[in-house]
Each structure stands twice: as structure tokens, then as C-alpha cells.
Amino acid sequence: MFKDGPVKFFLTADMPITHVSSSVGxxxxxxxxxxxxxR
Structure with a gap:
């Protein structure tokens, strides 16, 4: 599912949620x- 990728990226990235969200659109x-x- 599309949602899994961005969520996993957010969990592993050392970046604020705003940066992760903008990078995945x-x-x-x-x-x-x-x-x-x-969760």
C-alpha cells in the first residue's frame, strides 16, 4: 500500500515530518x- 512507504521512511529518517511529507508529496x-x- 502507498501509505506504508512514506510511514516507514518517516520512521527511519532523521528528519521532521514536514520534510518527509514534502519529499513524498x-x-x-x-x-x-x-x-x-x-501504530
């Missing part, structure tokens, strides 16, 4: 929601 709030559901 989604809003930070969207990535944050995906992360909450992933």
Missing part, C-alpha cells in the same frame, strides 16, 4: 494521520 497532517493509524 503529501501534507504533513496526512502523513501524521497515516503514522497514527500505523
Amino acid at each position: 503529501v501534507k504533513a497532517t496526512t502523513l501524521g494521520n497515516w503514522f497514527k493509524k500505523h
Whole structure:
């Protein structure tokens, strides 16, 4: 699923969620929601 890649990237990257979200092309709030559901 598309959401898994960005969430795994966020978990392993030493970057703020805003930088990760912009690099994958989604809003930070969207990535944050995906992360909450992933946990």
C-alpha cells in the first residue's frame, strides 16, 4: 500500500515530518494521520 512507504521512511529518517511529507508529496497532517493509524 502507498501509505506504508512514506510511514516507514518517516520512521527511519532523521528528519521532521514536514520534510518527509514534502519529499513524498503529501501534507504533513496526512502523513501524521497515516503514522497514527500505523501504530
